[in-house]
Amino acid sequence: MSEFRGVDFFLLDELLTDEELAMREAVRTFVDREFIDNRAIEEHHRAGTFPRDLPQKLGELGVLGPTLPDEYGCLGASSVAYGLMMQELERGDSGLRSFASVQGSLCMYPIYTFGSEEQKRHYLPKMARGELVACFGLTEPDHGSDPGGMETKAVRDGDGWVLNGSKMWITNGGIADIAIVWAKTEEDIRGFIVPTDAPGFSAPSIEGKFSLRASVTSELILQDVRVGPEALLPHSGGLKSPLMCLTQARYGIVWGVIGSMMAVFDEALRYTGSRTQFDRPLSSFQLVQRKLVMMHSELTKAQLIALRLGRLKDEGKMKHYHVSFGKRNNCKAAREVAKLGRELLGANGVCDEYQVMRHLMNIESVYTYEGTNEIHTLALGAHLTGHAAFRG
Amino acid sequence: MKIFVCVKPVPDTAAKIKVGGGASIDPAGVKFVLGPYDSRAASKAIALRDAAGDGSEVVAVAAGNPNKGESEARKRIKDVLALGADRGILIPDESYENRDPLAVAKALAAAIKNEGEFDLVFTGRQAVDDQAFSVGPMLATLLGVPCVTDVVGLEVDGKTATVKRAAEGRVEVLSVNLPCVITAQRDLAEEQYPKLKEILKANKKKIDTFSFEWPAPAYRVTELSPPPEPAAGKIVGEGPDAVPELVRLLREEAKALSF
Structure with missing residues (x-):
């Protein structure tokens, strides 16, 4: 247990x-x-x-x-x-x-x-029920933080569509039964439900990751993929649609990284409490306590943010900039906590007998995906000043 | 089939128990949970109900102080409902902390008799906090039915059950007439964790209150003190010659080996 x-x-x-x-x-x-x-x-x-x-x-x-x-x-x-x-x-x-x-x-x-x-x-x-697995294709090799620049196209073909393009860093890509693919039509960006066994669709795995190693990350390649009219998400329209999805996922990350922080903090507190150096537990040293307190404070602040954010969401008052605040703050905190936890475990902290290094490596992805720290900084900057620094 | 599962809130086994200053533990910061044996009993009861089909039900019963927080007893009933039980019965007791096992067994027996006929009553083999091992056998006596303790396997066939129980160094297989009381060992069922859908459903299931005139305590805890410090380790010898003695001690004293 x-x-x-x-x-x-x-x-x-x-x-x-x-x-x-x-x-x-x-x-x-x-x-x-x-x-x-x-x-x-x-x-x-x-x-x-x-x-x-x-x-x-x-x-x-x-x-x-x-x-x-x-x-x-x-x-x-x-x-x-x-x-x-x-x-x-x-x-x-x-x-x-x-x-x-x-x-x-x-x-x-x-x-x-x-x-x-x-x-x-x-x-x-x-x-x-988990019987049907899906992936989400928005990011492209040349369009990460700027998804509006996407090159994937959907062209009308009779009553259906033909999709061409590629997507990058797609979690679940190689194991998915369907892909939610965002593509530019003549009018607007639209979402499509694309069966991954459709001719012309492939999802090669991205290998060599130092992070999220227990998760599948893939590229999606769409070469003349034909889908019927039923593939189109009828109420999708514009970049706002995929961004609304990202707001949902980012909300989950605000909470998720608290779990990572808890795992790391719990392990570091136990480790420093039980390991003895100079005839005293590590946790009795001032410099160790400082690190534990820093970790605990970041974790606790992150919890306060997440709970308030969650209640706002349940009350229908949550705005995308609230989510940007939470994602930006909590991922940065989790990165810091993982690093401090790793330090507190000394050499043991680099082995997978302990969890800290795995969380430290994972958090680099979580810090980066779903809007980097910089993008969320600019989203908040735009909210505060009325000037969107990322638009030309 | 009508099955009752009697459960008790106990401190999480990972909780650090603080004693001193009274006859009960300091509950501050202690997380209460469904006892591990109660939880296996509940899982087995639910599996039996599912196998028995229509008209069968599992009823969770607990006694507890209804005024403390949101009542730990009610929460533990909800835990059993979240595993899939059909309904619950709460027996309020404002002095629950000072209640002796016989009084608890009497209350449970009254609540169960009040429901009419039944086939099986489950309890955990022990509560992992006070470790009295008493309520199950007392309950069976009060209900006038047989009791099989430390049960690790159970199959029901009509009005009899084939029961396996863990005895010292052997497993006994018994045939027992229903209705009966079963006290559950860990191996009676695999540990189940509730599905989230069942947690949400549990909130809509009925928990009735059964009022009981609690008797004056037949015994009560007058004092608590911390357990003695564990004795220092024992060196039984050196080299291969010491192995037989070490194995004997591990098997007979520490009960860490079962072969």
Whole structure:
């Protein structure tokens, strides 16, 4: 049994409902049993393999698209509950959380928001159960922070479409059954549900990652991929549509990285408490305490931000700049916490017997994807000043 | 089939128990959970119900102080509902912390009798906090039915059950008439964690209150003190010659080996 202890310095648990607490506990136990206690996550990380039964297990647990309504096989859970689920998954590994973020926030959300009733009924229940895996194709090799510059095109062909282009850094790409592909039509940017077995579609894996090694990252290549009219997400239109998806996923990351921080802090606190140098526990030294306090403070502040953000989201008051604030702050905090945790574990901190280095490596991706720190800084700058520094 | 599962909130096994200054532990900062044996009992009960089909139900029963926070007892009933049980019964007891096992067994028996016929009653083999091992057998006596303790396997066939129980150095297989009381060992069922959908459903399931006239305590805890410091390790010898003695001690005293 894992001895993991979460952090609740400001008694935030008192602000959570019994239901939210019970759901957090259930996901925490799931992650312990399936990935931590048996060290499965270390093995996947070391081998660079994706746990192939993860989609189905997460589906059974209920963490895929859980905020969507139960009429589509989802739970209708609160956004705070969703955040806590992402926190607990990422406490295990950012790769686990990334899978759930992509499936739920980046793929189920657009089908729910921009899809036809028929598309929703066809896809969402299977996706919630993890029977159908999806990926989200927005970023391109030459267009990362500036997705509006995309080159992927969709051209009308009879009553259907022909898609050409390529997408990069696509989580779940190689294991997906469908891809939500964003492409420029003559009129606007639109979203398409593309079956990954369509002729002309391929998803070569991106190898050699030092980060998110238990997660599949791929390139998507679309060469004259023909899809029927039913592939188009009818209510999608403009760059705003994929950006709305990103807001959802970024919200999950604001919570997710708290899990990473908790794992690292818990490990560092235990390690420095039990390791003796100069006849005293490491944690009795001032310089060690300073690092522990810095980690704990960043973690606690991140929790306060996430909970307020979640309640705003549930009340329908959350704006994209609130999410930018949370993503920017919490990812930066998690990066710092992972680094300090690694330092506190000394040489042991670089081995995968401990978790800190895995989290440290993972967080580099999480810090970068879904809007870099710089992009969120500029989004906030634009909100404060009215001047969008990233537009020409 | 009608199955009752009696559960008790206990401190998380990872919790650090603080004693001193009274006859109960300091609950500050202690997280209460469904006991690990109770949880296996619940999982087994739910699996039996599912196998038995229509008309079967699992009812979770707990006694506890309804005024403390949101009632740990109610929360533990909800834990069982989230594993898939059908409904719950809460027996309020404002002095729950000072209650002796016989009183608890009487309350549980009254609540179960009040429901009429039943087939099985499960309890955990022990509560992992006070480790009294008492409520299950007492409950069976009060209900006038057989009790099988430390059960690691159970199959029901009509009005009898084939039960495996862990005895010293062997597993006993028994045939027992229903209704009966079963106290669960860990191996009775695999550990289940609740599905999120069931947690949400659990909130909509019914938890009835059963009022019980609590008797005056037959015994009560008068004082708590911390356990003695563990004795220093024992060196049984050196080299290969020491191995047989070490194995004997691990098997017989530490119970760490089962072969």
